[in-house]
Amino acid sequence: MKCHICGAKMEHIITDLPFKTDQTSIIILKDLPVSQCSGCREYLLDDFVMEHVEEILEQTDKSAELEILNYPKQFTPALNSSLVPPREKAAEREQVKKGNMVL
Numbered sequence: 453m454k455c456h457i458c459g460a461k462m463e464h465i466i467t468d469l470p471f472k473t474d475q476t477s478i479i480i481l482k483d484l485p486v487s488q489c490s491g492c493r494e495y496l497l498d499d500f501v502m503e504h505v506e507e508i509l510e511q512t513d514k515s516a517e518l519e520i521l522n523y524p525k526q527f528t529p530a531l532n533s534s535l536v537p538p539r540e541k542a543a544e545r546e547q548v549k550k551g552n553m554v555l
């Protein structure tokens with residue numbers, strides 16, 4: 453893949469990126485797989501990764517000004533070439549939710 457800005461080669465790297473979830477909250481995601489341009493340092497997130505990032509950001513504590521989270525390794529395309537979103541995780545969360553309701 454080539455950079456849409458300068459045309460240089462995009463490289464898959466693992467990095468840490470900050471995301472603003474609202475005016476006062478910043479989430480730093482560590483170990484995030486991105487494609488970064490070797491020329492101008494522009495970076496892109498794969499759709500697959502972006503979906504998980506949005507999912508992670510939705511679950512964060514909006515009252516915290518700064519939160520640092522690790523991006524789950526199982527959502528890294530390089531390590532999971534099938535690119536199938538792990539449904540088991542969603543099922544796990546569902547169970548946790550039900551458990552809380554009982555309590």
Ligand SMILES: [Zn+2]
Pocket residue numbers: 455456457458459460489490491492493494
């Ligand atoms: Zn570039």
